[in-house]
Amino acid sequence: MDEPGRDVSGKEVSEWHIRRAALVGELRFCLISLVLMIPAMIPYLVHLLPTPGWRPTGFIQPDMASYMANAREHFDNDRFQLLYGNPFSPSYETRSIYFQPMTLVLGLAWRLSGRDPGLVFTMFGVLAAWSCARVAVALYREVVGLEAWPHWLGLLVFFWGGGLLVLAGLAHSLVTRGTLDQLDLFAFDPGDGWWFLSFGRNLIFPTEALYHALFIGSILCICKRRLRRAAVLALLTSISHPFTGAELLAILVAWAFLEVEFLRSRVIPRRFLVTLVGILAFHGAYYLVFLRGFDEHRQLMEAWKIPWLLEASSFVPAYILVGSLATWSFRRYPLARRYFATPRNRLFLVWFLVAFAMANHEFAIRPIQPLHFTRGYEWMALFLMGANTLITLFAALPRRLGIGPGALGITLLVAILVLDNALWLARFPQIALRFGRREQEALCVQSPTGFRISSDMDDLFEWMSGPENRGSLLLTRDPYLGYLASVYTPLRSWVGHVFNTPNFPVRMAEVEDLFREGKIKDYWAGRTVLILFDRGSMPGQEPDWLKQRGSQQAFRNDSFQVFRIKPTERPIAGRNAGTVRF
Numbered sequence: 081m082d083e084p085g086r087d088v089s090g091k092e093v094s095e096w097h098i099r100r101a102a103l104v105g106e107l108r109f110c111l112i113s114l115v116l117m118i119p120a121m122i123p124y125l126v127h128l129l130p131t132p133g134w135r136p137t138g139f140i141q142p143d144m145a146s147y148m149a150n151a152r153e154h155f156d157n158d159r160f161q162l163l164y165g166n167p168f169s170p171s172y173e174t175r176s177i178y179f180q181p182m183t184l185v186l187g188l189a190w191r192l193s194g195r196d197p198g199l200v201f202t203m204f205g206v207l208a209a210w211s212c213a214r215v216a217v218a219l220y221r222e223v224v225g226l227e228a229w230p231h232w233l234g235l236l237v238f239f240w241g242g243g244l245l246v247l248a249g250l251a252h253s254l255v256t257r258g259t260l261d262q263l264d265l266f267a268f269d270p271g272d273g274w275w276f277l278s279f280g281r282n283l284i285f286p287t288e289a290l291y292h293a294l295f296i297g298s299i300l301c302i303c304k305r306r307l308r309r310a311a312v313l314a315l316l317t318s319i320s321h322p323f324t325g326a327e328l329l330a331i332l333v334a335w336a337f338l339e340v341e342f343l344r345s346r347v348i349p350r351r352f353l354v355t356l357v358g359i360l361a362f363h364g365a366y367y368l369v370f371l372r373g374f375d376e377h378r379q380l381m382e383a384w385k386i387p388w389l390l391e392a393s394s395f396v397p398a399y400i401l402v403g404s405l406a407t408w409s410f411r412r413y414p415l416a417r418r419y420f421a422t423p424r425n426r427l428f429l430v431w432f433l434v435a436f437a438m439a440n441h442e443f444a445i446r447p448i449q450p451l452h453f454t455r456g457y458e459w460m461a462l463f464l465m466g467a468n469t470l471i472t473l474f475a476a477l478p479r480r481l482g483i484g485p486g487a488l489g490i491t492l493l494v495a496i497l498v499l500d501n502a503l504w505l506a507r508f509p510q511i512a513l514r515f516g517r518r519e520q521e522a523l524c525v526q527s528p529t530g531f532r533i534s535s536d537m538d539d540l541f542e543w544m545s546g547p548e549n550r551g552s553l554l555l556t557r558d559p560y561l562g563y564l565a566s567v568y569t570p571l572r573s574w575v576g577h578v579f580n581t582p583n584f585p586v587r588m589a590e591v592e593d594l595f596r597e598g599k600i601k602d603y604w605a606g607r608t609v610l611i612l613f614d615r616g617s618m619p620g621q622e623p624d625w626l627k628q629r630g631s632q633q634a635f636r637n638d639s640f641q642v643f644r645i646k647p648t649e650r651p652i653a654g655r656n657a658g659t660v661r662f
Contacts, residue, residue, distance in 0.1 A: 109221075113213035116239045119505055120209055120283035124202065126508040127530045135538075138198030140284075140530035141274065146577045147287060148197035149566040150178070151186035156570040166376060167566045168576035170553060170587075170603075175374055180320055182290055197567050198531075205286030212283060212293035213239070219300045223424070224467045230474035233494065234467055240280040241402070241463065242500030245269045248397040265503060268394045270451055273504045277398040279456040279463075280501055288455060291317065291324040295457070298328060299431070303424055307352045314356065318363045323452040326367075327438055329360040335430040339423055347423050379582040388451040390439045395458075401497060402459055405466025406432075425465065432461035531564070536639035540612075541568040543635050543642075549610065552644070556612035557595050559588065571610070598625025606647055610634065613641045 127140045139145045146168075153164035153176075164183065165174040190200045220238050225231050249265040266273050273281070282288040294317040301310035314332055318325035336353040339345040371377045410416035419425050438453040473493070478486030511528045533541075544554070544565060554573040556562050562573030575587045593599040595617065611626070613619060618641045622631065626643050635642040 109217055110210075110214060113217050114210060116217070116236070117209045117213040117283050119240060119501070120280065121206075122505045123284055123508045123529070126512045129512055129529075131527075131532065134527075134532040134534050136198070137531040137533055138196075138202035142531070143577075144201060144285070144287075145198075145531060145564060145567045146580060147183065148186060148190065148201050149563075149577070150180075150183045151190055151200075152197070152567070152570065154184060154187035155191050166380070166580060166582075167572070168563075168580040169376055169582060170572050170574050172551060172572060174376060177371060177374060177377065181316065182287065182320055201286060205289065208286045208289035208293065209283040212289040212296070215293050215296045215300060216279070219296050219303070219464075220467075222300060222303050223464050224471065228475070230471045233474055233490070234471050237470065237494065237497050238279065238460075238463055238467070240278075240501045241497040242278040243398040243401050243459075244496075245277070245394070245397050245500045246503050247499070248393075268391075268397055269500070269504070270388070270390065270394050270454075275451045276455050277394070278459045278501065281504070282456055287321075291321050292455070294320060295324060295328050296460075298332070299427070302332075302427060305347070307349070311352065311355045311359065315359050315362075318359055319366075322363075322367045323449070324455075325363055327435060327453050327457060329356060329363055330438065331431050331434045332356050333360055334434050335427045338426065338430065345423060376582050380580060383579055383582075383584065385446060385448050387442065387447040388449045389442055389447060390450055390454055395436075395439075398500075399459060399462055402462040402466055405469045406462045407466070408469045409466055428461050428465045432458055432465070435461060531560075533564070533568075534639065536637050537561075537564075539637055540635065540640045540642075541565065544569040544571055544610070552608045552610050553604065554610050554612060555591060555594060555604065556614070557591055557617060558612075558614055561612060561614065574604075598623065598628075600625075600629065604645075608647060609645050611643045611645065613643075615639045 123140050124138070127136050127138070137145070149167040150164060153167050154161055156167075157172075161176055162184070163176040163179050164187075165176045165178070186200060186204060189195075189204065190197055193200060216239065217235065220226070220235050224234060224238075226235065245268050246265045249267040249269070250263065252267050253263045253265070269275075269277070276282045276285075276288065279292070282292050294313050298310045298313035298317065301307070301313060310332070314325075314328055317328045333353070333356045336348055336356055339348040340350050340353045372381065410419040420429065435453060435457040439450050439458065441447065441450055441453075474490055477489045477493075480486070481489055508529065541564075543549075545568075549569075549571060552571055554562060554565050554571050556565075556573065556575070559575050559578065562575045563577050565571055565573050566576050575581055575584065575591055578584050581587060590599075590601060594601075594604075594611075611631070615638070622633070622643070626645070629645045631643040631645045633641065634644040
């Protein structure tokens with residue numbers, strides 16, 4: 081028999097009723113999370129709008145496809161392998177040195193379902209975004225609460241609030257151009273808004289949704305004093321992404337060190353600090369020592385050292401609203417002393433300071449994509465520090481101004497807070513309307529709303545996946561075709577993803593030399609190559625340099641023509657023979 085308990089009115093309640101109430105509550109919060117993540121689906125809905133002759137891939141941003149190319153690597157060598165190699169290496173013998181849980185899950189989902197890679201990635205993204213939203217609601221509920229309407233309004237702002245980036249862009253356009261024509265509202269939003277300086281936009285990227293779910297989950301576990309779970313999630317974050325893992329571990333180590341060594345807090349045991357330091361050491365050993373031992377990866381690391389900086393003209397308008405709310409919470413010394421008396425609030429302060437320092441690390445070391453440490457992490461820390469100020473302000477406006485003026489004041493305040501994200505998301509339907517059907521049909525693979533594939537490309541990739549092409553090397557002038565070939569076929573291309581292809585500029589020049597002058601590298605001559613012409617470069621007749629190599633037309637449709645050249649039987653001279661030189 082169920083053991084009885086008592087509810088708040090003193091009535092006996094069975095264990096079954098308690099579990100049922102918990103389940104109903106969880107379903108309620110899952111539904112709330114689903115509703116809050118819906119705006120993140122707008123870019124995908126626009127991407128799915130039909131365009132005659134083309135089908136959407138689900139990859140609304142160019143980098144997205146690379147994750148499914150990685151996922152294929154677990155299976156593309158005719159056997160399963162736990163570690164995977166770089167799919168944009170031209171060598172089929174590239175070392176399998178990488179591991180990420182997400183990549184493994186994507187690979188298994190693709191292999192077991194047999195579905196299109198873009199569909200698998202999109203469905204994974206929906207689940208990741210929903211999970212991230214649910215964890216974010218739980219963190220908000222733990223820190224702020226969800227007892228009254230101001231709390232619920234604050235939850236909306238937590239998800240989709242931003243800063244003054246749009247207003248700063250508007251002011252800049254008016255001052256510099258003196259007209260409302262050709263406004264650049266996102267002039268100060270890095271990467272045209274794709275670096276996501278606040279939280280909600282990160283739900284759009286399946287990868288970022290997962291990383292944020294792990295990050296927020298670790299913070300939530302600390303707030304609930306479930307330190308073992310926090311450490312496990314920190315480890316998962318570490319092996320999921322180098323930037324997010326380093327950021328979370330740096331935050332947690334700095335905070336735990338402050339609590340244990342300086343404040344002698346009894347809440348945080350020393351073993352938790354030791355565990356975090358161990359995970360951080362593992363993180364550095366894998367990403368900075370082990371991987372650097374491979375020439376190919378060292379080439380990639382040099383290519384990744386890009387000075388994508390977070391300028392003051394961006395972070396000031398991005399963080400000024402939540403920063404002001406946070407500062408108001410401890411605006412006077414007595415308030416600050418009381419506010420920072422709790423480990424949780426000290427964690428939020430350390431969170432912001434460490435994240436901000438890492439996002440501006442160019443002042444200390446050579447910059448390695450500092451913007452990768454933004455992604456809304458600083459914004460979230462500031463919001464959580466100032467959330468109670470915002471909730472108090474929501475509750476106070478109707479009391480001080482009256483119901484009508486107070487409601488208007490709240491509406492204006494919320495509108496300002498969500499303006500950045502609302503207008504950024506509104507751009508996607510606007511883009512779809514701006515490009516009419518004829519213009520969309522004239523565009524190539526990369527449209528303004530994401531990658532698309534034509535029926536001729538589907539035929540090409542299906543043929544490439546055939547057994548007769550196994551082990552062939554693809555040569556094409558179009559880097560997008562070479563890139564997507566690694567996503568939709570088991571083949572490797574000489575030129576693929578711009579940041580993950582070793583020596584990308586050199587390889588592009590080599591391909592150009594091939595198509596313009598017929599120059600064949602010794603490495604190509606030592607293996608079967610597929611030379612791909614698209615509609616714009618398709619020759620009327622076979623070029624002489626192909627005939628001299630004994631080429632055969634292997635595939636042709638209305639958009640593509642492929643010639644196959646088999647390896648030369650004579651010994652290949654030259655220092656590059658038989659090896660890929662990185």
